[in-house]
Amino acid sequence: MKRILILAGGYSNEREISLKTAKSVYAELNKIKKYNIKIIDPDGLFIKNLRKFKPNIVLNLLHGRYGEDGYIQAILESERVKYTHSGVLSSSLAIDKDISKKIYIKNKITTPKYFKYAFRKKINKKIFLEKLKKIGFPVVIKPLNEGSSVNVNICNRNNIFKKLDKLQDYGEILVEKYIPGREIQVAILMGKVLGAIELVPRREFYDYEAKYNPKAKTDHLIPVNITKKQYNEVTNIALKAHKLLKCRGVTRSDFRFHNKKFYLLETNTQPGMTSLSLVPEIANFNNITFKNLIEKILRDASINK
Numbered sequence: 001m002k003r004i005l006i007l008a009g010g011y012s013n014e015r016e017i018s019l020k021t022a023k024s025v026y027a028e029l030n031k032i033k034k035y036n037i038k039i040i041d042p043d044g045l046f047i048k049n050l051r052k053f054k055p056n057i058v059l060n061l062l063h064g065r066y067g068e069d070g071y072i073q074a075i076l077e078s079e080r081v082k083y084t085h086s087g088v089l090s091s092s093l094a095i096d097k098d099i100s101k102k103i104y105i106k107n108k109i110t111t112p113k114y115f116k117y118a119f120r121k122k123i124n125k126k127i128f129l130e131k132l133k134k135i136g137f138p139v140v141i142k143p144l145n146e147g148s149s150v151n152v153n154i155c156n157r158n159n160i161f162k163k164l165d166k167l168q169d170y171g172e173i174l175v176e177k178y179i180p181g182r183e184i185q186v187a188i189l190m191g192k193v194l195g196a197i198e199l200v201p202r203r204e205f206y207d208y209e210a211k212y213n214p215k216a217k218t219d220h221l222i223p224v225n226i227t228k229k230q231y232n233e234v235t236n237i238a239l240k241a242h243k244l245l246k247c248r249g250v251t252r253s254d255f256r257f258h259n260k261k262f263y264l265l266e267t268n269t270q271p272g273m274t275s276l277s278l279v280p281e282i283a284n285f286n287n288i289t290f291k292n293l294i295e296k297i298l299r300d301a302s303i304n305k
Contacts, residue, residue, distance in 0.1 A: 005055035009041035012064025021273040057301040058083040069095040086269040087305025090246040114176040138178040181258030186238035193235040195282040198224045
């Protein structure tokens with residue numbers, strides 16, 4: 001029996017989502033009799049527990065910092081244990097919204113205008129507003145390396161500094177031009193386009209609540225109502241980003257579609273696998289069951305990524 005070690009939980013603000021993902025995946029894999037499965041919430045005894053279980057494959061279901069940023073991947077590389085999803089470099093590139101945007105821009109992928117802002121002891125409002133002139137209101141402020149829309153805020157001139165105050169603990173944040181329009185997300189699996197889905201949130205935008213709370217009643221539209229040419233355009237951009245960032249396994253790229261133009265916001269190297277998650281939904285629409293999706297991800301596990 002193959003020993004599968006699932007990593008879930010972790011230290012990021014997305015801990016609960018990671019645990020939900022692991023619960024869903026464990027329940028599916030447990031139906032298959034060829035796996036010996038164990039879930040570990042990595043802590044100070046992680047390496048000791050890893051060596052004790054001696055997994056054939058580590059299924060990395062962590063989200064956010066320490067799980068999706070190359071940190072845990074570096075440990076697994078040093079232990080020479082095969083693991084799923086992207087490697088050290090691609091994980092660290094994709095989660096850093098400033099670096100990934102620079103890569104997009106260099107390779108002629110359209111992304112919203114932005115600047116990185118480093119907090120000092122006190123926010124200099126004059127300097128900040130000068131920087132904003134190049135972008136214009138409204139703007140989105142967000143942490144550089146969080147996922148799941150954690151602490152993402154849409155701001156105007158009246159509330160910008162109040163919202164900024166709440167993010168000071170991050171040290172550095174991204175300030176990005178707000179792009180209205182449709183929310184379209186594209187999944188890539190094993191270096192090929194899996195498909196696209198559109199989200200229609202009933203909240204201000206597709207925030208944490210809209211993503212994970214069934215009561216938010218976000219509409220999921222699949223297939224996406226765009227032309228074949230537009231579908232090919234957006235999926236090709238997602239595939240290009242996947243390859244530029246040297247990603248592996250599965251990724252999900254988030255877009256805004258406005259005035260017939262696609263804006264790439266970010267590429268997620270470890271998209272969720274909960275009952276409300278988008279990649280399993282896209283896969284199911286394309287006749288790939290949840291079980292088959294997980295097994296495809298497991299088959300791609302490797303080291304030296």
